[in-house]
Amino acid sequence: MSLLDFLRPRPKNTANIARERLRIIVAQERATRDGPDYLPLLRNELLEVIRKYVHVDTDAVQINLERSSDGEVLELSVALPEVKAATGT
Amino acid sequence: MTETIVITSGKGGVGKTTTSASLATGLARRGHKTAVIDFDVGLRNLDLIMGCERRVVYDFVNVIQNEATLKQALIRDKRYDNLYVLAASQTRDKEALTQDGVERVLDELAKDSFDYVVCDSPAGIEKGAHLAMYFADRAVVVVNPEVSSVRDSDRILGLLSSKTRRAEKGEGPGPQHLLLTRYNPVRVEAGEMMSVHDVEEILGIPILGVIPESEQVLAASNSGVPVIHDAESIAGQAYADAVGRLLGDDLPMRFLEAPKKGFFKRMFGT
Numbered sequence: 131m132s133l134l135d136f137l138r139p140r141p142k143n144t145a146n147i148a149r150e151r152l153r154i155i156v157a158q159e160r161a162t163r164d165g166p167d168y169l170p171l172l173r174n175e176l177l178e179v180i181r182k183y184v185h186v187d188t189d190a191v192q193i194n195l196e197r198s199s200d201g202e203v204l205e206l207s208v209a210l211p212e213v214k215a216a217t218g219t
Numbered sequence: 220m221t222e223t224i225v226i227t228s229g230k231g232g233v234g235k236t237t238t239s240a241s242l243a244t245g246l247a248r249r250g251h252k253t254a255v256i257d258f259d260v261g262l263r264n265l266d267l268i269m270g271c272e273r274r275v276v277y278d279f280v281n282v283i284q285n286e287a288t289l290k291q292a293l294i295r296d297k298r299y300d301n302l303y304v305l306a307a308s309q310t311r312d313k314e315a316l317t318q319d320g321v322e323r324v325l326d327e328l329a330k331d332s333f334d335y336v337v338c339d340s341p342a343g344i345e346k347g348a349h350l351a352m353y354f355a356d357r358a359v360v361v362v363n364p365e366v367s368s369v370r371d372s373d374r375i376l377g378l379l380s381s382k383t384r385r386a387e388k389g390e391g392p393g394p395q396h397l398l399l400t401r402y403n404p405v406r407v408e409a410g411e412m413m414s415v416h417d418v419e420e421i422l423g424i425p426i427l428g429v430i431p432e433s434e435q436v437l438a439a440s441n442s443g444v445p446v447i448h449d450a451e452s453i454a455g456q457a458y459a460d461a462v463g464r465l466l467g468d469d470l471p472m473r474f475l476e477a478p479k480k481g482f483f484k485r486m487f488g489t
């Protein structure tokens with residue numbers, strides 16, 4: 131770092147941000163990769179429906195396609211937000 | 220046995236052609252009879268990087284459409300007589316490449332006792348890219364330490380394990396390697412660029428090599444001499460290491476750290 135750099139506002143560690151974003155999107159795309167083309171759309175629509183009732187993150191809905199000898203199983207999991215301790219109203 | 224290696228990436232401009240030229244040259248230098256084929260129909264470029272653009276008479280599509288023999292279309296390298304280039308055609312007809320045609324050319328190269336066939340894939344996931352990977356025994360996925368390139372590489376890894384002849388036959392994908400190019404250790408150390416470990420961890424496949432960002436790459440393409448010929452350049456040395464690893468050499472990764480600067484430079488910048 132040069133003297134001048136001390137005077138400039140330092141950029142955040144954007145490499146870490148990139149890594150975390152990629153981790154999420156790559157995992158998501160892998161889960162639906164070999165499945166039918168409608169899976170990503172299905173996932174998004176489900177997310178919208180769930181969001182009518184609870185506020186969840188965009189990556190809260192995970193879809194997994196499991197193949198076994200008996201056929202295919204579509205596994206959905208929804209991570210609900212932690213319930214905050216009720217405030218006395 | 221002929222081994223077919225595809226150089227692919229999904230995203231454009233990450234260094235596939237640069238890599239194809241240097242890996243093919245390196246394989247030939249190590250004594251293997253090698254052909255390098257440009258699959259980028261309509262956007263021929265490998266000939267320029269290999270420095271043989273003025274000797275292209277017939278191209279890949281001419282051979283596929285029986286307008287020339289493979290022998291007529293293969294261009295022998297100026298430096299290594301066991302290295303040949305097959306240029307892409309400049310036709311705008313993307314349908315010119317056919318699966319049967321590509322297979323026929325690869326079979327003929329095998330009969331002609333080539334050891335390696337390096338396929339320089341076009342960007343994207345359309346026909347040219349599909350055919351470049353379809354018959355491959357191995358894949359080198361070229362990736363830059365940047366979000367869209369990494370994501371596209373993962374997409375390509377998915378296609379390699381489902382949309383290739385090996386996969387269709389149920390043989391599973393062949394060996395897949397990551398080649399991280401345009402790596403800048405100074406920026407990695409500053410937290411501005413993902414590290415080789417980050418990319419390896421996200422994609423989960425082994426690293427064949429790390430090619431540093433280097434001014435010598437442009438100089439090499441300007442002069443039509445694959446950068447691996449430039450033994451002084453770090454990119455050339457890194458490509459030579461990658462060729463060694465492809466051939467099974469156990470070599471440590473080099474050029475992953477920023478060159479150490481002196482006190483004066485650290486205080487006042489470069």
Ligand SMILES: Nc1ncnc2c1ncn2[C@@H]1O[C@H](COP(=O)(O)OP(=O)(O)OP(=O)(O)O)[C@@H](O)[C@H]1O
Nearest residue numbers: 231232233234235236237342401431432433436437
């Ligand atoms: N290690 C490197 N250091 C500096 N520049 C590089 C490096 N590798 C590639 N380049 C430059 O990046 C540009 C794109 O390289 P190249 O043509 O090999 O990419 P490509 O993946 O084949 O592109 P396309 O998708 O268009 O076929 C070129 O200008 C090349 O000189």
Ligand SMILES: [Mg+2]
Nearest residue numbers: 235236259264
């Ligand atoms: Mg190219």
